[in-house]
Amino acid sequence: GVDLALPGLVAEGVVRQAPNLGWNAVPAAELFAQALRDDGAQLPVGSDNEANSAALAQLWAGAPGGARTFVYLSGDIGVGGAVVLDGELLRGAHGFAGEIGHLVVDPNGPDCRCGSRGCLERYAGQDALLQAAGMDPGDGIAVLARRVADGSGAPGARRARDAVEQAGTMLGIALSGAVNLLDPETVVLGGFYRELADRLAPAAEREL
Structure with missing residues (x-):
């Protein structure tokens, strides 16, 4: 089968809201299933929030320290989040739990x-x-990561480091609430946060 990992509020195969895509009430799973049928494929299609899918993958692959209760954050266009409690994904009453980015x-x-x-x-x-960081949206995170790692003291590098540290502080503010509420064993950073972790994580930890 096929499972779609989608950025937004996903329930019963429908993307209820995906602000960064401009989607509302889009039956993504059925549309994809129909496209597969048109190509002659007969595969069951499911869907979930992308951070939920990533958190489950992290659980199955082994979270740091063998953790079974953790908060997962994914850096992308927005910020995705998911919560795993005692080895089970926390979905909430409507399937929308874990939206840390909001x-x-x-x-x-x-x-x-x-x-x-x-x-x-x-x-x-x-x-x-x-x-x-004063960069063009088309520059991408890879360029930002290179500027953050630049030890030359150039203004662009300093501004990039300041931007990442500020983002880390804001991550720490959000995570402090999540940690107090959920008491996780650890926090897992995914998406582009892995590339910026050396400067992002210490700022978040200081705030925590």
Whole structure:
């Protein structure tokens, strides 16, 4: 079979809302299944939030220290999140648990595509990070990571490091609430956060 990993609120094969894609009530699983049938393939198709899928993959592959209870964060265009408790994915009453990227870290912060203000992803998502670093959105995280690792002291490198440290601080603010609420064994950073972990994680840990 096939399982789609989708960025947004996903339930029963439908993407209820995906702000960064501009999707609302899109039956993604059925559309993909139909495309497969048109090509002659007969495969069952499922779907889930991309961070949920990544957290389950991390659980099955072995989380750090063999943890069975952890919070997973994924850096991408936005910020994905998932929670694993005692080896089971926490889904919540409607399947939308773990949306850490839309925890408010500054009530007076910038508008978010989800309709709120000051959400974590407005500080720690890819677009927000590149903007804070004074970079073009097309530069990508790989270019940002190189600037962060640049020890020359050039203004662009300093600004990139400051942007990543600020994002780490905001991650720490959001995670402090999650840690107090859920008492996880560990926090796992995925997506592009792995590339920035050397500077991102210490800032988050200081805030925690």
